[in-house]
């Protein structure tokens with residue numbers, strides 16, 4: 196009987212180790228998108244599970260890549276991951292994930308939201324070292340909670356709310372953290388893009404979702420002023 200128990204313990208430990216490897220991100224000390232998707236299915240389920248989803252992404256990541264190269268971009272991603280790991284995973288014991296490209300996510304209980312928002316301000320201007328250079332980078336955050344309203348939102352709905360809040364946070368600047376609300380959804384910006392057949396100008400503009408024309412078309416060309424029919 197003792198042998199069976201020992202064998203089961205060993206099996207359990209091996210399974211845990213395998214899961215840790217499968218969940219490990221390859222660019223940061225954080226867990227990866229697979230771990231995030233698994234964790235997200237349990238959000239808000241009961242008092243033991245976290246009920247706030249925070250999404251963050253780097254500001255101006257494309258220009259870092261363009262200016263310093265992709266290795267520098269990777270160095271910035273790694274540094275952002277290390278900061279999230281130190282402050283929030285080690286410091287507050289919450290889970291943080293690198294979910295893709297320059298996108299990060301965290302899951303936390305709402306009791307820790309204020310502490311998170313306070314400490315996230317370090318992302319207003321954070322330094323990363325690459326070769327002999329110091330690259331300053333920023334990150335903004337948006338969050339959504341499962342206890343908003345009477346029904347628990349589905350994981351994809353919760354994620355899209357956090358991303359809408361993130362878009363607004365980006366307009367406010369690096370280090371900012373914005374919470375989702377119904378009013379925010381109306382402020383969400385949609386991109387309209389149209390090419391003028393007369394002067395060949397391509398216009399692209401960001402329009403608040405509630406101001407979007409029903410046919411999703413611009414009325415006229417802003418350069419040659421020809422109406423678009």
Ligand SMILES: [Zn+2]
Pocket residue numbers: 391392393394395396416417418419420421
């Ligand atoms: Zn035109």
